[in-house]
Amino acid sequence: MWQTLRKTICPLLLILVCPPFAIVMWYVNTALSGSFSELGAMFYQTGILPTLYKIAQPVILGSPLAWLIITVFAVFQLAFMKFLPGKIFYGVITPNGNIPVYKSNGVLAFTVTILTFCATTFYFHLFSPTIIYDNLGSILGALNIFSLLFCGILYWKGRFKPSSTDSNITGTFIFDYYWGTELYPQILGLHIKKFITCRLGMMSWGVIILSYMAKQYQLYGYISNSMIISVILQMIYISKFYIWETGYLCSLDMMHDRAGFYICWGCLVWVPCVYTAATMYLVLHPITLSTLVAGLILAGGTISIFINYFADRQRQLVRSTQGDCKIWGKKPKVIIANYETEQGNKKTNLILVSGWWGIARHFHYVPEITAAFFWTVPALFSNFSPYFYVIFLTMLLFERAFRDDIRCAKKYGSYWKDYCALVPYKIIPHII
Numbered sequence: 001m002w003q004t005l006r007k008t009i010c011p012l013l014l015i016l017v018c019p020p021f022a023i024v025m026w027y028v029n030t031a032l033s034g035s036f037s038e039l040g041a042m043f044y045q046t047g048i049l050p051t052l053y054k055i056a057q058p059v060i061l062g063s064p065l066a067w068l069i070i071t072v073f074a075v076f077q078l079a080f081m082k083f084l085p086g087k088i089f090y091g092v093i094t095p096n097g098n099i100p101v102y103k104s105n106g107v108l109a110f111t112v113t114i115l116t117f118c119a120t121t122f123y124f125h126l127f128s129p130t131i132i133y134d135n136l137g138s139i140l141g142a143l144n145i146f147s148l149l150f151c152g153i154l155y156w157k158g159r160f161k162p163s164s165t166d167s168n169i170t171g172t173f174i175f176d177y178y179w180g181t182e183l184y185p186q187i188l189g190l191h192i193k194k195f196i197t198c199r200l201g202m203m204s205w206g207v208i209i210l211s212y213m214a215k216q217y218q219l220y221g222y223i224s225n226s227m228i229i230s231v232i233l234q235m236i237y238i239s240k241f242y243i244w245e246t247g248y249l250c251s252l253d254m255m256h257d258r259a260g261f262y263i264c265w266g267c268l269v270w271v272p273c274v275y276t277a278a279t280m281y282l283v284l285h286p287i288t289l290s291t292l293v294a295g296l297i298l299a300g301g302t303i304s305i306f307i308n309y310f311a312d313r314q315r316q317l318v319r320s321t322q323g324d325c326k327i328w329g330k331k332p333k334v335i336i337a338n339y340e341t342e343q344g345n346k347k348t349n350l351i352l353v354s355g356w357w358g359i360a361r362h363f364h365y366v367p368e369i370t371a372a373f374f375w376t377v378p379a380l381f382s383n384f385s386p387y388f389y390v391i392f393l394t395m396l397l398f399e400r401a402f403r404d405d406i407r408c409a410k411k412y413g414s415y416w417k418d419y420c421a422l423v424p425y426k427i428i429p430h431i432i
Contacts, residue, residue, distance in 0.1 A: 007170065007172045007174070007175040008172060008174050008175065011174050011175050011177075011178035011179070011261075012174050012178075014178065014261075015174070015177070015178060015261055018265070018269075018270065019144045019148065019265070019269065020052060020056060022140050022144065022269050022270065022273040022274065023055060023056050023059065023060070023137065023140055023141065023144070024039070024052070024055060025273055025274060025277060025385070025388070026136055026137050026140055026273060026280070027039075027055045027137070028385050029277060029280040029281045029283075029284075029385055030133075030136070030137070030280070030283075030284070033284060033285070033383070034281045034284075034285070034379075034382075034383035034384075034385040034386065035383050035385070036383070036384055036385060039051075056141070058137070059137035059138045059140065059141040060141045060144075060145075061141060061142070061145065062138045062139070062141045062142025062143075062145065063135065063138040063141075063142070065135055065138070066135050066138035066139045066141070066142045067142050069131065069132070069135065069139060070139065070142055070143065070146070073200075073204065073207075074200060076113070076116070077109070077113070077195070077199040077200060077203055078190070078195070078199075080105070080108075080109040080112060080113065080199070081103070081105070081109065081190075081194075081195060081199050082103075082190075084105045084108050084109055084112065085105060085108070086103040086104045086105025086106075086108065087103070087104050088101060088102070088103060088104070089101070089102045089103070089104040089246050089249065090102075091249050091250060091254065091255075092250050092255050093341075094164070094166045094183060094184070094255075095166065095341060095342045096164070096165040096166045096342070097165075097341070097345070098164045098165065098166055098184070100184050100191065100249075102191060102194060102246075102249055104245065104246050106198060106241075106242035106243075106245035107239075107242045107243055107245075109199065109203070109242070110203060110206065110238065110239065110242045113203055113206070113207065114206055114207070114210070117129075117207050117210060118210070121214070128214075129210065129211055129214035130211055130214045130215040130218055131211065132207065132208050132211035132212075133208075133211045133212055133214075133215040133280075133283065134215070136208075136280075139272070140269060140272070140273055143268050143269045143272065144269055146268070147261075147264060147265040147268040147269055148261075148265065150264060150268075151177060151180075151260055151261045151264050151265060152177065154180060154181070154182065154185055154192070154259050154260065154264065155173075155176055155177050155180070155181055155260065157181075157182065157185055157187075158176075158180065158181025158182035158185060158258075158259070159176075159181050162181070162182055162185075163182060163184060163185050163186040164182075164183070164184060166182065166183035166184060167181055167182040167183065168181065169181050176260070177260060177261060178260055178261045178262055179257075179258050179260045179261075179262055180257070180258030180259040180260025180261075180262070180263065180264075181258060181259075181260070182258060182259050183256075183258050183259070184259075185259050192259055192264075193254060193259050193263060193264075194249065194254075196259075196263070196264050196267050196268060197248075197253065197254075197263065197267045198242075198245060198248070200267060200268060201266075201267030201268060201271040201272070202238060202241055202242075202267075202271065204271070204272050205234070205238055205271055205272065205275055205276060206234070206235060206238045208272055208276050208279075209230075209231050209234055209235075209276055209279045210231070212227075212231075212276065212279045212280055212282070212283050213227055213228075213231050213279075215283050216282065216283045216284075216286055219283070219284070220286050222286070223286075224282070224286035224287055224288055225288060225289055225294050225378075226282055226285075226286070226287040226288065226289050226294075226378035226379065226380075227279065227282045227283075227286065227378070229289070229294055229297055229298050229301075229375070229378050230278060230279050230282060230375045230376070230378045230379075231279060232298065233298065233301040233302065233305070233371065233374055233375035234276075234279065234375050236301075236302060236305050237305050237371055237375070240305055240306075240308070240309045243309070244309060244312055244313070247312050247313075247316050252400060252403075252404055252407075256407065274388065274389050274392060275389055277385060277386060277388055277389050278375060278376040278378075278379050278386040278387075278389065279375075281379050281383070281385055281386045282378065282379055282386075285379065285382075287378060287379065287380055289378060294378075297374050297377060297378060298374075300370070300374045301370075301371050301374030301375055303367075304367040304368075304370040304371035304374060305367070305371045307356070307364075307367040308364055308367040308368045308371060310356070311355070311356035311357070311363065311364035311367070312364060314327055314332075314352060314354075314355045314356060314357065315352050315357060318332050318334060318350055318352045319349070319350050322350065323350055327352070327354045327355040328354065328355050330354065332352055332353075332354040332355065333352075333353040333354045333358070334350045334351060334352055334353060334354075335350070335351040335353060335415050335418055335419055335422075336348060336350060336415075337349050337350070337351050337412045337415035337416070338415070339411050339412055339413070339415075349412075351412070351415065351416070351419050353419065353422050353423060357423070358422075358423055359423070359425075359429055360423060360425040360426060360427050360428060360429055360432075361401070361405065361419070361420070361423050361425070361426050361427075362397075362400075362401040362404065362405075362426055362427050363427065363428075363429075365397040365398070365400075365401060365427055366427060366428060368393070368397065369390065369393055369394050369397060372389060372390045372393050373390050376389065376390050397427075398427065398432075401426050401427050402426070405426060
């Protein structure tokens, strides 16, 4: 019963519900001032399906301009990914013995992307900086169509033309479409997961919130400090992501989650819509915060982002130096964990027990959640919609912490038990 639920019903519900929800989130924030209660009133008065049709019908197929925006952005990101200089980086060896090879040029690509957007809009005036906000509904509609079709292509490719031996199917189409069939699909030498997650999803995030900020200025003649703080914190977070990009390429997302609806649709549609929801809401709500409150929010968010970065950096440093380094001024305490791959090859890894990793096994998720809260809280508390992302992120990261614990227990066996004995809490000390 549980296997059927996990492999069919839950994935099917997410595939059916999430794409229209992204359109609804856009509509609530741009047409209903972020009020889900107004949306509920519309559902009550005209029915759920007629209301959804009314919301989605004008944008569900996108528009010629929306498709052009997506195409131009994708072409630019593909060019930046392939031609901007960067060091070669080798990912973690896969269960079947394959090692993905990347070019590490994320910081440069992000810098060039932001400078290009600012130059083409604010300096050369080739198009309005508000173009993304003005066409957001159609862009999301087009992205929905493209990503759903593309996930089908990835399913077919993984089944019949896989790029490596790290590909298989469960025999349940819905689950395979949702989860994906290939771990590292490539098309013409292009790493699809990296392109979609790092170059389309995360890269678009920064450009989108700049367009939101420009729209608020167009509407009101000024940019509120709540908008400025929210955008600054998100830009710091995205910059941190690209500084740490090689770490992300060795994360759970890349090493274990396959290229299907979960990753690909999520990065192509969910990130541009839901991750930017608080700033989308602020466009029509130019809230002015006191200098003290604004400063505290900015400081809290910045500290959270840096704690998240330094936690990830500590683990990277220890493994790259084989423990020959200092964490918080002391030689780190580590567990030398021996394990065996699915092919029977014996490997060794270091489990860090010092620094942030001595507080809780997944403590780095806490500052990631608080960072999201700090760039959302400038919207204050008049409506729920800005906080949807914070709640979603909390659920996502808590689920990931439990999932990663199960994976590590299976991988490291008694060594993971030793780590759990030394660090008994998963996420929050004395609570979880």
